[in-house]
Amino acid sequence: MSMKNRIKGYIISAILILLLIATAVMGYKKGYLNDVFRKDTQNIISKGSKEKTTVKTEPVYKDEVVLLNKGDSYMVEYDSEKVNGKSVPTLDYKYNVEYIDSYITRKLPSGMSVNYYRQEEKTELDSDNNFTSGYYYVVVEINMINMMQETYNLAPQSMVIGNFVDGVYKTIGEPRGIISEGMSDKGGIRMEYQQERNIKLCYVAADEYIDDNLVVKCKIEDRNKYKGEVPYLVISSEE
Numbered sequence: 145m146s147m148k149n150r151i152k153g154y155i156i157s158a159i160l161i162l163l164l165i166a167t168a169v170m171g172y173k174k175g176y177l178n179d180v181f182r183k184d185t186q187n188i189i190s191k192g193s194k195e196k197t198t199v200k201t202e203p204v205y206k207d208e209v210v211l212l213n214k215g216d217s218y219m220v221e222y223d224s225e226k227v228n229g230k231s232v233p234t235l236d237y238k239y240n241v242e243y244i245d246s247y248i249t250r251k252l253p254s255g256m257s258v259n260y261y262r263q264e265e266k267t268e269l270d271s272d273n274n275f276t277s278g279y280y281y282v283v284v285e286i287n288m289i290n291m292m293q294e295t296y297n298l299a300p301q302s303m304v305i306g307n308f309v310d311g312v313y314k315t316i317g318e319p320r321g322i323i324s325e326g327m328s329d330k331g332g333i334r335m336e337y338q339q340e341r342n343i344k345l346c347y348v349a350a351d352e353y354i355d356d357n358l359v360v361k362c363k364i365e366d367r368n369k370y371k372g373e374v375p376y377l378v379i380s381s382e383e
Contacts, residue, residue, distance in 0.1 A: 204313035206357070210375045217242045218375040219291070220364055238291040239298075241362055244342075245285040246379045248354060250275040253283050256321045256346045265348060282347040284360050284377055290335040297332035298341070300324070302364060305347040305379075308357040313376075315361070316353055321346035355381050 212218055221238035225231040252258070252273045261269065268278040275281070282305060290296055300322055306315045323344040326334045333341055349358065359376040 206308040206311045206313070209313075210373055211359070212241075212243045212362075212375045212377050214243055214245060214380075218362075220362060220373075220375065221291075222365065233294075236292065237296060237364060239364065240289040240291055241375065242287040243284075243377050244287055246283060246360075246377065248280045248282050248349075248379065248381070250277075250280060253281055253321075253344075253346055256281075256283070256323060256344070258320045258346060258348075260320065261348070278351060280349055280351070280354055282349050282358070282360075282379060284345045284347075284379070286343050286345075286362075286377070287340055288335070288343060289340045290337055293337045295337070296335050297328070298335055298364070299332055300343055300345060301331055303345060303360055303362055305349060305358070305360050307349075307353045307355070308359065313359075313361070316349050317347060319345045320348050 210218060218241050219238065220241050222236055224233075224235045258273065265275075265279055268275050270276055288298065290298075301318055304315050304318050306313050308314075322331065323346075324333050324341055326341060328334070333343065335341055345360065347360070356378075358379040358381060360379065362375045362377060
C-alpha cells in the first residue's frame with residue numbers, strides 16, 4: 145500500500161471515530177444514553193418492538209404517608225384538571241374509604257376462595273387449606289362509596305399488601321381472594337353514584353412480615369400512586 149493510500153485510510157478512520165463520539169455525546173444530551181448510566185433507574189419496560197420507557201420507582205417512607213387504623217375514613221380521589229391542568233372525566237374518580245376491620249389467621253377465612261398459592265406456600269397447607277406454619281392469611285374489610293356522578297367498575301386487585309421494612313414500603317403481593325356484591329367474573333366491582341360496597345380482601349404473607357409495619361396500600365389506579373395521596377391500612381399483628 146502506498147503512503148498516499150495509508151494517509152487516506154488514517155483520515156477516514158479518524159473521521160469515523162469523531163462521528164461516533166459526536167453521536168454518543170448528542171445521544172447523552174438528549175437522554176438516550178442517560179438512563180443507561182443512571183443509578184436511580186429501576187426498570188426499563190418495552191412497549192412494542194421499538195419504544196422503551198424508563199420507569200423510576202420512588203421509595204415510599206412510612207413517616208410521609210397517610211396511615212389509617214380501624215374505624216378511620218379517607219377520601220381517595222383523582223382530579224385530572226388539578227393534576228394536569230386539563231380535565232379528562234374518564235380518568236377521574238372519588239371514593240370514600242372506611243376501614244372496618246382486619247385480622248390475621250392460619251386458618252382459611254370462612255367463605256373465602258383463594259385464587260392461587262405459590263409452590264412454597266402449598267407445602268405449608270393442610271388438607272383444609274389451613275397453614276400449618278410459615279404463612280398467614282391476612283383479611284381486610286373496607287366499605288367504599290362512589291362519590292362521583294358516574295358508574296364505575298372498581299378493580300380492588302390494585303390494593304396490594306406490603307410492609308415498611310426499615311421505614312421504606314415493600315410490596316408483598318396482591319389479593320388472593322375478594323368477596324363483594326356486584327363483582328364481575330373479571331374481578332371488577334360495579335358501583336353506581338353514592339352506592340356503598342362492602343369489600344373483603346384476603347392476602348397471604350410470610351411469618352417474617354407479620355408485625356406492626358404490615359399494611360394494605362389502598363391504591364385505586366397506577367396514576368393515583370404518583371399524583372394523589374394513597375392511604376395505607378395498618379394491620380394489627382395480633383391473631
